[in-house]
Amino acid sequence: MLHSYHNHTHRCNHADGTEREYIEEAIAKGIKTLGFADHVPMPFENGHYSYFRITLDQTEDYIKTLWDLRDEYKNDIKIHIGFEAEYYPRVFPRMIDFLSAYPYEYLILGQHALGNEYDDYYSSTKTTDKSTLTRYVDQVIEGLSTKKYLYLAHPDILNFIGDDDFYRAEASRLCAFAKENDIPLEINILGLRVGRNYPNTEFWKIAAEMGCTAVLGADAHSTRHVCERDAVERAKAFADSLGVKITQSLEDRLEK
Ligand SMILES: [Zn+2]
Ligand SMILES: [Zn+2]
Structure with missing residues (x-):
């Protein structure tokens, strides 16, 4: 794995390591491209505090730090500046507007909650409720339709343990949309490593x-x-066993 686009930092309150430490580690491992996608700052219209993301006032420092490090290490590794961001319909325009003041390069969609986070449901909570799965797929498709996202992280995060046929139908709907719109889907290595409900074999x-x-x-x-x-x-063995073909580099997409 020479290109890696989904990495967090200490700034999101549930990860360790500074930007420089991640870069040094990546160089030591011979990685060519390191993309940072820490949990996006979210300017909730009701002032809701979300403990697991960069705060609004830290954003400037995150970007400035990465901007400077990208230059400092330019002969050793390619650095990209991004965020992992949910699609919350009520907050989304404010989020895009807030981020537009900064020279970031990409967003990846990680739909950790439904609705607008404060008014709904965590995606990783076990459920047999069909309408919850449908709402997840609808919300992700709506988010991806904004064309603001480079790819969909852990597309299989919604922890549905109900009817198998229904799961397959909704997963097919999501996959068909991704295929038609040429949106890459992520096999999430963290989930595999710690035994989460994703990646989901089905x-x-x-x-x-x-x-x-x-x-x-x-x-x-x-x-x-x-x-x-x-x-x-x-992760590669998982993909091979199911016949999933992995795309290594997303550099051509980032240059667009
Ligand atoms: Zn995280
Ligand atoms: Zn995530």
């Missing part, structure tokens, strides 16, 4: 059948998990 069977573009996402919350070899090998 989901990825469908993604493979439909020929969706897949990327590996380290989702590193600690420097040692930057392209950690054993975990990457496991």
